[in-house]
Amino acid sequence: MPTHHKAGYELRVVLLLGLAYGFAFYDRMTMSFLSPFVVEDFGLNNTQVGALGSGLSLTWALGAYVFGRWSDKTGKRKPFLLAAMLVFSACSILSGLSTGFWTLLASRIIMGAAEGPFLPICLAIIAAASVPRRRGLNSGIVQNGFGSLLGNALAPLLVVAIAGWWGWRASFFTAGLPGLILCFLIWRFIDEPPAVPADQQPLEDGAQPADGFLAMLRHRNIALCSVISCLAVGSIVLGSIFLPLFLTQMRGYTPATMANVMAILGLCPAIGGVLVTWLSDRIGRRPPMILFGFLMALCPLAALAIDDNIVLMTGLMFIGWIGIGIFPLFMGVIPGETLAYRNTAAAMGIVVAIGEIVGGVGAPILAGWIADQSSLVLPLAIQAGMAIGTGIFALALRETNPAVIARREAVAV
Secondary structure: HHHHHOHHHHHHHHHHHHHHHHHHHHHHHHHHHHHHHHHHOOOOHHHHHHHHHHHHHHHHHHHHHHHHHHHHHHOHHHHHHHHHHHHHHHHHHHHOOOOHHHHHHHHHHHHHHHHEEEEEEEHHHHHHHOOHHHHHHHHHHHHHHHHHHHHHHHHHHHHHHHHHHHOHHHHHHHHOHHHHHHHHHHHHHHHOOOOOOOOOOOOHHOOOOOOOOOHOOOOOHHHHHHHHHHHHHOOOOHHHHHHHHHHHHHOOOOHHHHHHHHHHOOOHHHHHHHHHHHHHHHHOOHHEEEEEHHOOHHHHHHHHHHOOHHHHHHHHHHHHHHHHHHHHHEEEEEEHHHHHHHHHOHHHHHHHHHHHHHHHHHHHHHHHHHHHOOOOOOHHHHHHHHHHHHHHOOOOOOOHHHHHHHHHHHHHH
């Protein structure tokens, strides 16, 4: 059995890359949970808060495609992964040294460029290391399991607690340290993967391997995943940025209470990441994409509709946030299976890049401006609408799960 398909090595890859992506996401989410402290210290308005998220999303998008394609061209994964970890860990420390809005924005912009290619390259390594029946599950564990547990569940509790004890700058300083440690561990224990998994599948519709940006977008699933990425990323980014502010400013919760609510929600992507991808390995990619895409709308709708029962509100938000489990599917698994794992990082980078630019850059700035003109209610309403759009476009996806396709063909015969 090849090294990259041995169970022990597969588990090692999932564990180390999961921790690495988890702390990368921890770094990204730190700004969201520290926003009440930073807004007060720097006197920021909602538009500037949105711009901090948008700046990181813009360079995240560009880095995802540019460095993902570069990685495909060279056939190398590890050097790009290690370089990204070093840069984004340093940028987290630089965020804590910022003296105002512009220096903080600059550190977030550089961080985004480093973190952007991190996920596509991680998913490419996982695709090579995983056996087909666990490919979706392993991607979900890394992206949503570790990402949510560390970035959404641990981060709000630890980040806010450190800010309360030693100030918000200390939270940024401590956020960068785990990445440096994991960088060494990945260098030591993760091998450079082969370019294409040995069990590669035929290309969709018998097409030849796609090479350029437009050529890959001509594939129906790649185009649909890109649109879904715009809507789903926009929905989640708006929730990440504006839910903490909505809960503290509109609902009147203390930062500690807000952190507890967000920490509870932080468990949902881990649950969804396992549940949705596990289902997709068995019943196909398309049905879970549709169901859980629509489900994401429940989170902002519950926050808007319920103001006198925090337990009920949090419970319904929890159920809705489980829908984030679709992210590994449209960002990694479906594009990879559509293009038969050729140009893997670039294809995934396209979906990430388009989603980040439209949903991660445009949506927060527009929603922040709208909030300044009205209230924080409208960003959450936009968040719900984008989630509904996610479910609608998922209806048009073509199935890519090889096992499900094989079963259907056997029945047809």
